[in-house]
Amino acid sequence: MKFNSLLLAATALAASAVQAQSTCNEWSPCFREGYCDSDAMFCLWGLCDEAKSFNSTSCWKPEGCASQLVTFDSSADVIPIRTYSGNPNVNPYLSIFEPDNASIVDGALKLQMNYQAAQNKGFGATADASHTIQYGRVTARVKTASVAPGVVSSFIIRNDQTGDEIDFEWVGKDPSQVQTNYYFNDILDYTKMVAYNVGADTSKDYHDYTIDWSENSIQWLVDGKVIRVVNKADTLDAATGKYLFPTSEARVAFSIWDGGNSGAQGTAEWAGYPTPWGNGVSYQMFVDSVDVKCSGDQGTQTSTDAGEPSNPTSGPEPPVSNLPGGQKCRPRPY
Structure with missing residues (x-):
């Protein structure tokens, strides 16, 4: 999704x-x-x-790729986007929403979703990388928010302008499962989703999730094991002669959101519904670290003249x- x-x-x-x-x-x-x-x-x-x-x-200008390991030990590792001055080496992640529900807690990035009574649904959080990437390998150590139906946790590489995306997503109704998908040019083809059983409750412990993206293929890995491969050559659309394969420069992002109370029936059925809300209820997703290794055709030096x-x-x-x-x-x- x-x-x-x-x-x-x-x-x-x-x-x-x-x-x-x-x-x-x-x-x-x-x-x-x-x-x-x-x-x-x-x-x-x-x-x-x-x-x-x-x-x-x-x-x-796009900031470009930088091979780096972010361990969220500093409060500067994620800041509200409105306070960002344009130096991705100082602030590697940006909290996109207001109110700001992203924070650093015990050496991890915490993304929280709280109930909004006026909307009758949860308001979550998104943290975007300030560096961009166009091909490379990204490993995120994630503990999901899959503790209740409707709660969606996401690790994506996406370009909001072109609609190209590669993702891992977790839905609360299936806490031991992770879903993989990719999109080209905002074409909403949900039939390409492939699910994988992690073999454990993804909300209880951290696991390593890797997207290895090259010009010719995408690999998804869980705890170092390849669980899916998509080759660009296999995405050719005969009708248009185009490869429906993401190629746009993009950003790594993490998010938590309310799929169960989204108002879209298809989304609610996919995520599980209704999302349980009550007095003082909130949901949290945690990211312990993010390791980015840029593709060999990109420099590892990051432009700071944004x-x-x-x-x-x-x-x-x-x-x-x-x-x-x-x-x-x-x-x-x-």
Whole structure:
């Protein structure tokens, strides 16, 4: 089941950003989902819509791959995306949502889901890598939140603009099972999902999950054992002559979300439903470490010149600019 983090973040964006139609101004140059602003939530590569931003240099450049082991021993290893200044070597993971339900606890990344009464469902968390990757091997040591039906834990490599994705997902109704899938160009073909029995409750202990992605194949491994292989040559679509195989530069991400109370019947049946909620109930997914080894055709040095978002609180207040339809665009006050 493909997870689209943008849908879950829509309310947070609407509450805090400047509305726009098709263009932004120099003070709020980056366009995302109908709004303009100047921080990483809008300007980060993969989230920012270059075609609708102020100009071709408004969106930050992709950070590139870096071979690194992140063990979540420092509070700087995951920070709210709005506070990110553009240096992926200092802050390897970014918490995407508001409210921020990601934190470092006892040397692990904790992603928590809490109940939202107004929506009658859980509000989870997503942590995106600040570095990008285009082919390589990623091993994550994960303890899932598969303690109740409807709770979904995810480890994915995804490009939100192209819809290319490779994933591991765990659904709460099957705590000993992990599911693997991949997507090309946002084509929602769920028939390619393959499940694997880990042989243990994935919420009780950590296990190593690996995605080994090359130009010609994808391998999924659990605790060092290859459980699935997809070769690019086998994904050729005869009707279009295209290989339905993910190739886009992307980001590693981890997430927890409410599939059981999602409102989509197919998703609820897949995840298990309803998701149990009660007074004080919350669900947690943990990531102990993430080991990235970039493909040999990528350098291991990471670009740190993604750019510093402008600080609209310093200096004189910038002028208000007009947008199509008579709207006004001003940076969001901090």
